[in-house]
Amino acid sequence: MKTPSAVPLIRSVVLDTNVVLDVFVFDDIFTRPLKEALRSGALTAWADRHTLKELALVLAYPSFKLTADAQRAVRDAYGALVRVADGEGSPVELPPCRDRDDQKFLELTARAGASWLVSKDQRVLSMGGGRRLPFDVLSPRKAAALLEDAAAVAGT
Numbered sequence: 001m002k003t004p005s006a007v008p009l010i011r012s013v014v015l016d017t018n019v020v021l022d023v024f025v026f027d028d029i030f031t032r033p034l035k036e037a038l039r040s041g042a043l044t045a046w047a048d049r050h051t052l053k054e055l056a057l058v059l060a061y062p063s064f065k066l067t068a069d070a071q072r073a074v075r076d077a078y079g080a081l082v083r084v085a086d087g088e089g090s091p092v093e094l095p096p097c098r099d100r101d102d103q104k105f106l107e108l109t110a111r112a113g114a115s116w117l118v119s120k121d122q123r124v125l126s127m128g129g130g131r132r133l134p135f136d137v138l139s140p141r142k143a144a145a146l147l148e149d150a151a152a153v154a155g156t
Contacts (some may be wrong), residue, residue, distance in 0.1 A: 004119040012044040015106050017054050019118050019140050024074045025064070034118065034142035038081045042147070045082040046112035052084070058116045085112045092134055098123045109135050114140045 013033070015023065022028035023035045037043040047055075055078065058064075060070040066074070090110040096101045102124050109117040110133075117137045119125055128137030138146070 006041070011042075011116060012046060012112060013116040013118055013143070014046050014105055014109040014112065016117070016119040016121060018059050018120045020055055020056065020078055022140060024078050024149065025059075028140070030144055031140045034140060034146045037147050038057065039102070046085050046108060046114055047078075047082045048067070048085045048087075048104075048108050048111075051108060052079075054101075054104075072134050083112075087111055093126065093132075096133060097127060106133070116143060125156075 011032075019031060019034070022031040023038075033042070033044065038045055054076075056075060059066055059074055076088075085108060088107075090107040092110055094103075094106050094110060097106055099121065102119075102121060105117055105119065105124065106127070114135055117124065117135055118140055119137060120140060125137055125139060127133060
């Protein structure tokens with residue numbers, strides 16, 4: 001199997017907080033192609049001050065039992081692989097997300113000009129497919145499958 005670094009078109013993405021946790025805390029097998037693509041430069045991930053703040057808050061949840069050093073290590077590992085977008089809001093009108101806390105991910109994806117918003121949240125995922133969004137909304141499994149398919153095509 002080719003690695004996602006073989007993907008000929010560099011895509012930019014936004015990962016919601018749960019996907020960041022799967023990639024950098026839980027090492028979820030379905031997010032490994034995303035992590036490899038980020039490390040290789042085949043994908044460029046975007047964050048902003050709002051999404052980084054949410055990540056820091058979530059990492060500190062007692063249920064995760066992460067020490068301050070472990071939280072910092074996750075933030076540093078993620079921070080080394082993302083670009084931080086300036087500004088606020090979206091350059092285009094977006095439909096409202098049913099979960100207002102997730103609107104920031106839609107706005108960031110549009111503002112950064114990212115191709116994909118990768119999420120596990122069903123309310124966010126339901127906004128993809130035919131909605132008036134200037135980007136695709138994908139589950140981690142779908143994003144990983146697309147990366148692997150593109151890598152296979154590039155390798156032929």
